[in-house]
Amino acid sequence: MAMRRILMTSLLLAGWSATAEAAPLQDALLPASVIFATSTGYWEDDGNAPDVERAPTGAESVANPEEEGTQRHGYYKLFAVRQPDRTSKVYLQQIAQTETGPAIASTIELQEFSDLKPYVTDIRPENSNGIIKQPGLFATVYLKTDPAAEPDGWTVLIDEFGDITVEKATN
Numbered sequence: 001m002a003m004r005r006i007l008m009t010s011l012l013l014a015g016w017s018a019t020a021e022a023a024p025l026q027d028a029l030l031p032a033s034v035i036f037a038t039s040t041g042y043w044e045d046d047g048n049a050p051d052v053e054r055a056p057t058g059a060e061s062v063a064n065p066e067e068e069g070t071q072r073h074g075y076y077k078l079f080a081v082r083q084p085d086r087t088s089k090v091y092l093q094q095i096a097q098t099e100t101g102p103a104i105a106s107t108i109e110l111q112e113f114s115d116l117k118p119y120v121t122d123i124r125p126e127n128s129n130g131i132i133k134q135p136g137l138f139a140t141v142y143l144k145t146d147p148a149a150e151p152d153g154w155t156v157l158i159d160e161f162g163d164i165t166v167e168k169a170t171n
Contacts, residue, residue, distance in 0.1 A: 035088065037079035040125035041137030041158060043094060044073035052094050052106050052162060072096050074105065076137045078156060080120040088120040089113065090141060092156070092164070110156065112166040118143035121151045135160040140169060 043052075047070045074096040080088040090113040094105040113120075126138040137158040142151040153169035 031081075033082045035080050035082045036120055036123040037077060038123050038125045038139055039075055039077045039095070040132070040139055041076040042073070042132050042135055043076065043158075043162070044071070044135065047072050052092065052108060052158075052164070072105070074102070076158065078123055078137070078139050078141070080123060080141070082120075085117075086119065086147075087117045088143075090118075090120065090123075090156075110164075110166055113141065113143070113154070116143070116145055118145055119147055 074094060077093040077095055078090065079093075080090050082088050090110045091107055092110055093107045096103045096105040120141060120143045122142040124140050124142075126140075137156065139156050141154045141156060143154060144151050155165075155167055155169045157165040157167075159165075
């Protein structure tokens with residue numbers, strides 16, 4: 001009886017450990033190259049306004065074209081993606097709130113950051129109270145242009161008209 005119990009326990013534990021090792025490798029929700037992200041701000045339109053764009057070749061729209069002409073609203077997501085040379089690119093997304101959940105309305109690369117070839121050290125929203133109800137966005141991207149230097153803060157501002165400004169923060 002004791003031998004049978006030991007055998008059953010061994011088989012059971014061997015099965016659990018094999019399953020536990022295989023599952024996490026396949027369930028990655030976010031690529032390892034995304035190093036910082038924040039969701040903040042608020043936007044809304046009547047469905048006829050263009051998605052956030054800065055250059056015709058820099059925008060990737062993935063919103064559902066069938067929804068044009070209907071009231072849309074959502075929030076912004078700002079995130080940094082690490083490149084093979086250890087520098088980062090910073091992207092801005094418009095996330096639409098839909099009946100089935102959040103959906104990406106547009107994605108653009110913020111070229112001001114790419115031109116600097118920065119080492120991004122943090123991204124922070126204006127506050128941590130969640131999505132605000134006034135249109136716009138204010139966030140700070142902390143970066144270094146030299147890996148040995150101290151990080152500088154850069155602000156990303158979207159006003160109520162959807163105009164994007166990226167500039168070095170002034171204190």
